[in-house]
Amino acid sequence: MQTVTTASGTRIPAALALKGAVSQPRRAVGPQGQRRVFARGEEIFAEGDAADCFFKVVSGTVRTCKLLNDGRRQIDAFHLAGDIFGLESGGEHHFTAEAVEEVEVLAFRRGQFTSLVHDDPEFGDQLMEAMLSSLDRAHDHMVLLGRKTAQEKIATFLLDMAARLARTDRFELPMQRADIADHLGLTIETVSRTLTQMVRDGLIKLAATGRTIVLADRHALQALNG
Amino acid sequence: MQTVTTASGTRIPAALALKGAVSQPRRAVGPQGQRRVFARGEEIFAEGDAADCFFKVVSGTVRTCKLLNDGRRQIDAFHLAGDIFGLESGGEHHFTAEAVEEVEVLAFRRGQFTSLVHDDPEFGDQLMEAMLSSLDRAHDHMVLLGRKTAQEKIATFLLDMAARLARTDRFELPMQRADIADHLGLTIETVSRTLTQMVRDGLIKLAATGRTIVLADRHALQALNG
């Protein structure tokens, strides 16, 4: 299969970019949105694309990220079921959205933003809330990136993922180490080493594949959370 | 004078907190807002305060920041004339806002957020735009915090401040080194050293007080901007 190598080193099927998705048959574009499915690694939209749509995750995981000109990557957020992403100022997207794993989303046209809010106040409130909580998360993440140690970053990340993915202390990470690293401002080696050290310290347990996490000492992790 | 030492080590007059400002005479609270003035170092609102107001800067500089429990601080943004800050989800503020220098703001009640947008669509658009551009800035800043070197952080910061403060290559920084450090995820020593090195390299010039900056080589700075 023909593939494209992105700046982050991952290869995605060349034929499966946004164009392919856009060419899918359209349904009504009201507040119920249009269903779309993306495969693991697929691009949902890219930095610079016309921001004519925003999205709500139905299932799966999406990452939104920015790149520096030399390929360094920062993942500003992972979006799980129920999350809204792709809302932006101006006419084009300022970051890239990709499917971390197979993902199902609802796409909403954003041509008439305020009129949509006007026509459906409840949906408008939901959007407003989405934006504000996104801003909230961004602020918290800035504290993490600017002021926390590697250990604290990982602890915060694991607790956050646990809270969003499951009620239990056992869950499966949908993303690989490179994604975690680029989200936390670390390298994959530091992520791996820190997780290993946490296993040694009895804070967590780690399954063979490295994706399944068990929070063994929530209290200690919380203490590292800041 | 009785002072209070904050976690970041700065001392502010104890008697001049939010209460003092609130007790000022009220004017009408419509879209024109209520004028308030804060002195250098004064707190405009604190993390945990009821978020019944948001603000627009008329003149001066405001910083919004978060603290970790051991006092480490992250300044997520500086707000200059025209900027809106304090918009938040939920009933209370999730960060602290303080005057970096003497500042004049307009305070807006946010009780009925959507109804306000409903009644005055233009003001609503302005708010929406403020939120979205704030989100935009936050995303850019996460790239800076997570993936840029000290030199790149400073270069980006100086170019940004220049663009917002002046049209020219000469401007005066309204904040001290500690604020810059806590904004960029560095220490004051590293900020100082990096600026000194930039002077040696001919990228900038620095006045005696350290507050006046001249961009001597915009091109080179831009190259460091990512």
Next chain:
DNA sequence: CGGTCTATTGACGAGCATCAACGATGGTGG
């Protein structure tokens, strides 16, 4: 069974933090 991708681990070094000292500045009170 090769080839690729992912995760882990080790050795080493660089970038930045920490600790400390010092000069310059500005406000305050005698």
Next chain:
DNA sequence: CCACCATCGTTGATGCTCGTCAATAGACCG
């Protein structure tokens, strides 16, 4: 008007955290 003191910025010495480079092993797939 000047001595005093707190604040702010700079500079130096040292060390640690985390990044870089490299090798290896397991998982997955055609």
